[in-house]
Amino acid sequence: MAVFLGVHKLVPGMSENDVREGYEKYKQGAMAKGLKPLGAVVSMEKGFAYCSTEAQSAQEVREAHEGAAIPLEDVVEVIALT
Numbered sequence: 001m002a003v004f005l006g007v008h009k010l011v012p013g014m015s016e017n018d019v020r021e022g023y024e025k026y027k028q029g030a031m032a033k034g035l036k037p038l039g040a041v042v043s044m045e046k047g048f049a050y051c052s053t054e055a056q057s058a059q060e061v062r063e064a065h066e067g068a069a070i071p072l073e074d075v076v077e078v079i080a081l082t
Contacts, residue, residue: 001054003038003080004061007073008049016042019049022070026051030064052078 010019019042027037036054043049055061058075065072 002077004053005076005078006051009073010047026068026070029068033064
């Protein structure tokens with residue numbers, strides 16, 4: 001499977017707790033679809049969050065976000081450099 005990065009622009013006024021709850025909701029929905037959420041990072045200061053998910057396609061990641069009602073700016077396939 002490939003790894004995809006979900007790019008999210010935070011809604012003004014969102015709290016860190018709101019972001020955490022949204023990610024937990026996404027994780028549950030993604031796992032139910034057979035995807036593997038790998039983690040997320042957020043910058044409250046810059047207003048962006050990024051989540052990584054192992055999946056067969058970007059479309060699967062988009063659908064999992066839609067199912068959790070989590071808006072996306074973009075989904076990008078990425079590779080890890082170690």
